[in-house]
Amino acid sequence: MTFTVAIIGRPNVGKSTLFNRLVGKRLAIVDDMPGVTRDRREGDARLSDLRFKVIDTAGLEDAHDDSLESRMRKQTEAAFHEADVGLMLIDARIGLTPLDEHFANWLRRQNTPVILVANKCEGAAGQPGLLEAYALGLGDPVPLSAEHGEGLVDLYEALRPYSDAARERQAWEEKQAGQDDATDDVLADDGNDEDDAAVLSRPLQMAIVGRPNVGKSTLVNKLLGEERLLTGPEAGITRDSITVPWTYQGREIHLVDTAGLRRRARVTEKVEALSGAETRRAINFAQVVVLVLDANDLMEKQDLTIARSVIDEGRALVIAVNKWDLVKGGKDALDKLHDRLETSLPQVRGVPIVTLSAKTGRNLNKLLDAVLDVFEVWNRRVPTAALNRWLEGILEHHQPPLVSGRHVKVRYITQPKTRPPTFALFVSHSQGLPESYVRYMANAIREDFNMWGVPLRLLVRKGKNPYAGKK
Secondary structure (H helix, E strand, C coil): CCCCEEHHHECCHHHHHHHHHHHCCCCCCCCCCCCCCCCEEEEEEEEEEEEEEECCCCCCCCCCCHHHHHHHHHHHHHHHHHCEEEEEEEEEEECCCCCHHHHHHHHHCCCEEEEEEEEECCCCCEEEEEEHHHHHHHCCCCCEEECCCCCHHHHHHHHHHHHHHHHHHHHHHHHHHHHHHHHCCCCCCCHHHHHHHHHCCCCEEEEEECCCCCCHHHHHHHHHHHHHHHCCCCCCCCCCCEEEEECCCEEEEEEEEEECCCCCCCCCCHHHHHHHHHHHHHHHCCCEEEEEECCCCCCCCHHHHHHHHHHHCCCCEEEEEEEEHHCCHHEEEEEEEEHHHHCCCCCCCCEEECCCCCCCCCCCHHHHHHHHHHHHHHHCCCCCHHHHHHHHHHHHCCCCCCCEEECCCCEEEEECCCCEEEEEEEEECCCCHHHHHHHHHHHHHHHCCCCCCCCEEEEEEEEECCCCCCC
8 A cells, every 4th residue: 555545524425435435345334324434444445556545434523522422533533644645525415514614624724635525426416515615725626426436537636646655755665675675684594484474374354243332342442552443331332343454473463343243133223233244244254253241241142142153154262251350259250151151052162261351451462362372273284194093093982873773884084174174074874973973073073183162063974985095
């Protein structure tokens, strides 16, 4: 990315629609209700040959107290100040409002340059508002329709100077870095294959999920060391799934903060339904999911529903018990949680449980270590030879029961895939093996190969050893 663009403006002028248009995906939730966007969302944008980072922000509100609107305004201002240029959107169909004029006055006093964009200019209805925009004193407005994709050529021309300036700056920095590297190369070691593999490895996708108001955004902020996401006592502040790149002990991680998931029967508003769909999508694309629980209300029915959905998707699961510093009699509460998991989630044994405080930062390192450990297990592959030696021992110790009065011959086992670990067992009988014996073998694999805490799939197939006669 060569430069950064922040999209700002009052609520409901089409900022998220323009964000989605520039990134080429429907990432941000869009609705006619004002104030849908609350946290700032970043994306990789493309406009012809321009490549840049774009930031979608909450609507600007004239609030300066401790309210949610005031905290949203501070997040928007932070995004604007870290950008190379801001896009100030107005609604051309409505025309200028006192709030537009108020924030235009503020923008003129800032150091970050601003491009004025008159959105919703399709047809003749937006022309009066386009002309009114000149009165804001922010230069010539760019007529645009984010919903229909009209006016993007004019936006391209307005952004081009910032792209050229960023490329010149980047070329100068690379030249300076090259001079420094020429000196350092004299003392540098030869390349290391393991280091190269670590550099080329993709970032770990880590989603933070849970019920509303359990401290998910507070946890992400504490990990990042900054107030990157909106937090507060109000339930349901987070609406979009926000991805933030981060590094822990040299490992690249994409932290995904999600909206709280309530029971579907309690969801009545369209925006909350869209937020829930975004959270479920984040689970589907995650590698490790951290389920955050409130220590004062451990593992209620909705928590189990979320955990089961994570397991069903084959994701690795870590349970974080937040607000542990407020709990009395912690050992008894933890024992009850372990018993509840053993009873309600028998299909995945040994899920890591970490007690922590997102507010104080207690045990955050333990949480991240548990995430990396379970991620390693989730990716683990057992050699075929070791599996079949293990199979011989299992069959000697406990033969499979009769099926329809006939002995079932277990021929072979292999692991065709990881993420999650999946094993294929080849047997002689068309009806396969009894479910109880399959569970017994899956638990034995988990115990003997130390695969605790991740979903494990054991597929029974009728057929001959596919590797028989091959060398």
